[in-house]
Amino acid sequence: MTAPHCVLVVDDEKQNRELLTELLHDECRVILAKNGFQALERASEQQPDLILLDVLMPDMNGFEVIQRLKNDDRTRHIPVIFVSALDSPSDEERGLDLGAVDYIAKPFHPPIVRKRVRNHLLSVHHRRLLENLAMIDSLTEIANRRRYDTQLESEWRRCARSGSPLSLMIIDVDHFKAYNDNFGHAAGDQILRSIALTMSGQVGRPGDLVARYGGEEFAVLLPLTERHAARLMAEELRGRIEDLHIPHPHSPVAPVVTVSIGGMTLVPKGGQVLPELFDGADAALYVAKREGRNRVVWQEN
Numbered sequence: 001m002t003a004p005h006c007v008l009v010v011d012d013e014k015q016n017r018e019l020l021t022e023l024l025h026d027e028c029r030v031i032l033a034k035n036g037f038q039a040l041e042r043a044s045e046q047q048p049d050l051i052l053l054d055v056l057m058p059d060m061n062g063f064e065v066i067q068r069l070k071n072d073d074r075t076r077h078i079p080v081i082f083v084s085a086l087d088s089p090s091d092e093e094r095g096l097d098l099g100a101v102d103y104i105a106k107p108f109h110p111p112i113v114r115k116r117v118r119n120h121l122l123s124v125h126h127r128r129l130l131e132n133l134a135m136i137d138s139l140t141e142i143a144n145r146r147r148y149d150t151q152l153e154s155e156w157r158r159c160a161r162s163g164s165p166l167s168l169m170i171i172d173v174d175h176f177k178a179y180n181d182n183f184g185h186a187a188g189d190q191i192l193r194s195i196a197l198t199m200s201g202q203v204g205r206p207g208d209l210v211a212r213y214g215g216e217e218f219a220v221l222l223p224l225t226e227r228h229a230a231r232l233m234a235e236e237l238r239g240r241i242e243d244l245h246i247p248h249p250h251s252p253v254a255p256v257v258t259v260s261i262g263g264m265t266l267v268p269k270g271g272q273v274l275p276e277l278f279d280g281a282d283a284a285l286y287v288a289k290r291e292g293r294n295r296v297v298w299q300e301n
């Protein structure tokens with residue numbers, strides 16, 4: 001079950017704020033703002049799922065507020081419903097032109113507001129589900145390459161800001177082709193699922209990520225992790241996979257399925273992901289394979 005949705009109610013009149021809170025608190029968590037400035041601040045800090053926005057307010061009216069929300073990367077995705085005493089078709093049209101998803105005239109009919117909010121929250125929920133599905137590898141049900149790229153960018157920036165190390169490992173299944181050729185692709189797929197499950201069970205701090213990078217290659221991202229700790233984690237993963245004791249009679253490395261791991265640790269600089277992290281881990285993986293596979297090699301830097 002996901003956390004309840006959060007709705008930001010923006011209205012300069014206390015009575016309206018109270019009325020809307022009363023109306024919605026069974027559907028969602030309600031947060032309040034009594035003017036445009038507070039609305040902008042709360043929207044960017046608390047990332048509500050939906051905003052109910054009054055139009056007539058002193059200092060900054062609702063039309064101005066929505067323009068600012070839509071001009072800010074942190075808030076442009078949040079759907080806005082105008083709740084306004086301005087009820088002419090031209091006001092409504094203006095509101096929708098500015099990017100609102102709906103326009104409710106005051107005085108409003110409470111059950112209608114509740115139902116419209118419910119419908120918009122349902123859309124938000126469906127959109128999230130689709131976004132999440134688009135980030136999951138359908139075979140192994142762990143993060144896919146796209147999710148890896150997104151998370152690498154955000155963790156790179158986070159580590160760059162705090163001057164912390166970021167570690168990456170790339171994991172490759174040893175002699176996977178020989179396994180597939182001998183046992184078929186369905187059996188090969190099962191190996192990939194087992195490995196994904198094993199690694200996901202070991203790696204799970206906030207910000208850590210296990211992803212299928214492509215084919216029989218996985219990537220593990222460990223933010224705020226020093227080289228030594230990351231390398232120990234890589235050894236742990238390698239050992240766990242060997243300990244699954246999945247027979248692989250066609251591997252010259254071992255009688256069971258094994259993996260080779262290449263890793264790299266660096267302290268990110270700047271906001272753009274540099275290729276040296278991946279390239280370093282990839283070069284280390286190459287060395288691990290050349291030296292006989294079923295081992296961990298960490299790139300020097």
Ligand SMILES: [Mg+2]
Pocket residue numbers: 011012013054055056057
């Ligand atoms: Mg007002």
